[in-house]
Amino acid sequence: MPKLLRYAAFTDAPHGGNPAGVMLDADGLGDARMQAIAAEVGYSETAFLTMVGPGRYRVRYFSPRAEVPFCGHATIASAIALFDSVGEASLRFETSVGEVPVEVSARADGPVATLTSVATHVEAAAADLVAFVLVALRWREVELDPALPPRVAFAGARHLILAA
Numbered sequence: 001m002p003k004l005l006r007y008a009a010f011t012d013a014p015h016g017g018n019p020a021g022v023m024l025d026a027d028g029l030g031d032a033r034m035q036a037i038a039a040e041v042g043y044s045e046t047a048f049l050t051m052v053g054p055g056r057y058r059v060r061y062f063s064p065r066a067e068v069p070f071c072g073h074a075t076i077a078s079a080i081a082l083f084d085s086v087g088e089a090s091l092r093f094e095t096s097v098g099e100v101p102v103e104v105s106a107r108a109d110g111p112v113a114t115l116t117s118v119a120t121h122v123e124a125a126a127a128d129l130v131a132f133v134l135v136a137l138r139w140r141e142v143e144l145d146p147a148l149p150p151r152v153a154f155a156g157a158r159h160l161i162l163a164a
Contacts, residue, residue, distance in 0.1 A: 021046030070156025
């Protein structure tokens with residue numbers, strides 16, 4: 001059974017940042033098992049890596065409830081985990097939304113990872129999506145800032161942006 005690692009991205013303190021589970025050798029783990037592990041971990045995302053070549057890994061991300069297309073902090077955590085365990089500093093992660101290059105550099109205060117996002121874009125939010133979310137939030141449309149209309153942003157995963 002692969003070993004589950006627990007890392008936090010965007011911090012140099014043990015209890016700060018964004019925690020992520022990381023499994024560096026997820027070969028042979030099926031969808032149901034990865035989902036169960038992510039649920040057991042309980043973090044917002046857990047990354048499962050499978051080596052596909054030198055410095056190249058297929059990465060899948062699972063929240064406790066479902067697979068997600070991409071997760072930035074779990075990508076950073078995975079890169080640091082690889083650097084810590086095998087010293088790899090120049091990585092290519094194959095994700096469901098495209099290839100994500102990550103570079104890790106050693107610094108006096110610890111390693112730092114930098115990723116290059118897949119192509120980003122922003123689009124108008126569909127009126128039915130906005131209406132659905134406003135009901136869920138118990139907001140009224142008049143509470144939204146008319147200078148910043150609802151948008152859907154994509155940088156690996158789609159996120160509704162509402163300005164109140």
